[in-house]
Amino acid sequence: MHPPLSLIWFFLTAGTSIELFTLTYLAELLSLFGFDTSLPRNMVLFSVVFSLILVGLGAVGASFHLGHKMRAWNAIKRFHTSWLSREAVFSGAYGFTLFLYGISYYFGFNAFFVHLLGIFTFILGWLSAFSTAMIYASNRFVLEWNTSLTVIYYLNMYLMLGSSAFLATTYHYKPELVKPFLLLTLFFVLLGLAFRIAFNIRQFFLKRPTLNEALNLPHNRPIKVLDTGTTTNNYCTEEFYYAKGREMLNFVIPIFYVITFFVPIFLLSYSLIKGSTSYSFYALTYASLVIGSALERWSFFVEGNHVQNLFYGLYPKEGYTLRKGYMEKKKTKISI
Amino acid sequence: MPQYALVIDLNTCVGCHACATNCKEWNTQASFGPLSDFEPYGRSPEGVWYNRIMSYEVGDFPDTQVFHLPKSCLHCQDAPCVPVCPTGASYKREQDGIVLVNYDDCIGCKLCSWSCPYGCREFDEADKVMKKCTLCIDRIYDESLPPEHRKPACVLTCPAKARFFGDIEDPNSEAYRMIKERNGFVLFPDMGTNPANHYLPRTETKVHVDEHLLEAENPLFLEVVRRHYKGG
Numbered sequence: 413m414h415p416p417l418s419l420i421w422f423f424l425t426a427g428t429s430i431e432l433f434t435l436t437y438l439a440e441l442l443s444l445f446g447f448d449t450s451l452p453r454n455m456v457l458f459s460v461v462f463s464l465i466l467v468g469l470g471a472v473g474a475s476f477h478l479g480h481k482m483r484a485w486n487a488i489k490r491f492h493t494s495w496l497s498r499e500a501v502f503s504g505a506y507g508f509t510l511f512l513y514g515i516s517y518y519f520g521f522n523a524f525f526v527h528l529l530g531i532f533t534f535i536l537g538w539l540s541a542f543s544t545a546m547i548y549a550s551n552r553f554v555l556e557w558n559t560s561l562t563v564i565y566y567l568n569m570y571l572m573l574g575s576s577a578f579l580a581t582t583y584h585y586k587p588e589l590v591k592p593f594l595l596l597t598l599f600f601v602l603l604g605l606a607f608r609i610a611f612n613i614r615q616f617f618l619k620r621p622t623l624n625e626a627l628n629l630p631h632n633r634p635i636k637v638l639d640t641g642t643t644t645n646n647y648c649t650e651e652f653y654y655a656k657g658r659e660m661l662n663f664v665i666p667i668f669y670v671i672t673f674f675v676p677i678f679l680l681s682y683s684l685i686k687g688s689t690s691y692s693f694y695a696l697t698y699a700s701l702v703i704g705s706a707l708e709r710w711s712f713f714v715e716g717n718h719v720q721n722l723f724y725g726l727y728p729k730e731g732y733t734l735r736k737g738y739m740e741k742k743k744t745k746i747s748i
Numbered sequence: 749m750p751q752y753a754l755v756i757d758l759n760t761c762v763g764c765h766a767c768a769t770n771c772k773e774w775n776t777q778a779s780f781g782p783l784s785d786f787e788p789y790g791r792s793p794e795g796v797w798y799n800r801i802m803s804y805e806v807g808d809f810p811d812t813q814v815f816h817l818p819k820s821c822l823h824c825q826d827a828p829c830v831p832v833c834p835t836g837a838s839y840k841r842e843q844d845g846i847v848l849v850n851y852d853d854c855i856g857c858k859l860c861s862w863s864c865p866y867g868c869r870e871f872d873e874a875d876k877v878m879k880k881c882t883l884c885i886d887r888i889y890d891e892s893l894p895p896e897h898r899k900p901a902c903v904l905t906c907p908a909k910a911r912f913f914g915d916i917e918d919p920n921s922e923a924y925r926m927i928k929e930r931n932g933f934v935l936f937p938d939m940g941t942n943p944a945n946h947y948l949p950r951t952e953t954k955v956h957v958d959e960h961l962l963e964a965e966n967p968l969f970l971e972v973v974r975r976h977y978k979g980g
Contacts, residue, residue, distance in 0.1 A: 413862075477857065477858075478855045478856050478857055479854070479855060479856015479857075479858075479871070479875075479876030479877055480854070480855045480856050480876055480877070483835070483853070483854075483855045484855055486834070486835040486836075486837075486853055486855055487834040487835055487855060487857070488834075489834070489835050489836045489853075490831070490833060490834050490835060490836050493830075493831035493832070494831060494832050494833060494834045494859075495832070496832065496834040496857060496859050497834035497835075500834060547859070551862055551863060552828075552939075553828075553862070553863065553864070553865045553939070554862070621936075621938065623804075625936065625938060626935060626936050627804065627817065627935065628933045628934065628935060628936070628937055628947075629806065633806050633807065634806070634807060634808055635804055635805065635806050636804065636805050637802070637803075637804060638803040638804060638805050638814060639802065639803040640800070640802055641765070641768065641800040641801040641802055641803075642797075642800065643793075644792040644793060644794060645792070645794065646794060646795075646797070646800075646870070647794075647796070647861075647870040647871050648861075648867040648870070651858065651861065651871070652867065718862070718865075718867075719865045719936070719939070720864065720865055720866060720867030721867075723802055723817075723819065723866070723867060724802075724867075
């Protein structure tokens with residue numbers, strides 16, 4: 413699949429925004445239960461404003477993916493069937509309640525009201541993230557994406573971004589809270605690494621369809637594509653098969669593994685073991701995660717193979733195993 | 749529920765691309781047009797086509813056969829492109845089962861094309877909306893046309909008469925009979941989309957005559973000779 417930069421931008425901004433707010437509000441919520449996690453007022457306001465700016469920038473950036481930006485509001489119409497519609501509704505609602513939360517917190521409204529808004533924002537943020545992940549995971553024609561792993565991994569990537577941003581902010585405003593959140597960030601990054609490895613390994617074991625299945629021909633007929641009806645590329649060969657990206661993939665995957673996982677793991681572990689806390693460590697961790705995640709999302713798109721590529725002979729054959737009983741199921745009879 | 753669709757005979761399709769060019773010609777100027785072109789006379793001409801013809805070779809050399817596969821929107825009965833559309837611009841008509849895109853509502857998010865396993869939707873970079881085969885809905889209901897012309901442009905133009913149009917749920921229609929009598933099949937049956945467009949399988953043209961029929965004392969001998977060696 414061709415990686416749309418606007419969607420990668422949305423991933424980075426919305427991911428940081430939602431999870432930065434999640435952790436900020438979680439700390440606030442825990443303080444209600446007697447934990448010493450209440451945050452300085454300035455930090456909460458900074459987190460809310462920063463999250464609000466990010467989600468706003470994300471929405472503007474994501475609109476560049478659309479052919480008609482001014483009609484984007486129409487996307488709320490099919491909430492009952494479309495994950496993209498749900499994402500649009502939940503993202504918009506998240507931004508709105510986040511704004512209200514910020515206002516109510518700034519003016520010191522009734523604590524119950526502030527927390528109610530906080531819980532709403534928290535839930536809407538997660539629903540928005542889940543809906544975005546489901547857009548990919550529910551696409552049964554891109555087998556690499558069509559797994560619950562995509563959703564869990566996507567949400568965890570959001571947590572990686574948000575927790576590292578939260579860590580840098582916490583260091584600035586309340587350094588005594590750094591250690592538990594340092595552990596939490598390290599946990600998310602390690603979990604992300606495990607999920608990404610699982611995502612990559614899974615691709616080798618996918619039962620991929622063949623051109624024979626696409627054309628409803630018996631499996632034992634050798635078949636090859638002679639002509640695709642066009643002398644140059646068309647929308648299908650450009651949108652669903654990114655030739656340049658496929659060439660670069662083997663080069664980009666190791667790089668994003670290093671930048672997204674190994675560099676942050678090194679920095680966080682070093683900080684944890686040596687006990688040395690430094691703002692630059694955490695800022696660098698976040699920066700590394702942002703750059704790495706951008707490359708990771710790019711790879712996520714390029715790794716996705718749409719089944720329509722079969723008709724053009726551009727679909728990979730690796731991992732294919734013959735399905736037993738396929739011939740018996742077939743209704744088509746090739747008569748001689 | 750009626751379901752209009754195309755039935756394409758792979759046995760007679762010669763891959764001449766007449767259906768694709770006539771489709772482009774009609775639809776670029778009719779209600780759903782234009783189908784934009786980019787660099788039409790340049791080095792890399794690109795453009796929107798509702799119908800594309802693919803050619804495949806089956807078998808090992810020298811026992812190979814080539815067949816041509818015209819592929820346009822299959823108007824799936826469980827169209828996966830419809831529910832994913834966030835605006836409802838992509839819809840399936842109840843009265844005839846045709847899947848259409850309302851260009852005024854389409855936001856050009858491309859998600860419907862991601863959800864089509866056949867690659868039958870194309871994004872028009874000039875109009876910034878998704879376009880696809882309409883089964884020439886502006887022809888088939890046009891009462892100003894003579895009844896025999898109320899068919900999709902691709903069906904009317906096919907020089908080999910390999911394309912048929914009709915209601916595949918109506919036992920009286922030609923399309924229905926073609927599918928039943930000649931084992932019509934669909935593309936990618938495992939995808940659960942239940943496509944409406946059907947293809948008639950390619951058959952090898954071989955004449956098999958049992959040896960005993962060719963014996964002179966067989967009363968059918970002369971009949972066999974007359975039929976199979978006529979003019980030979």
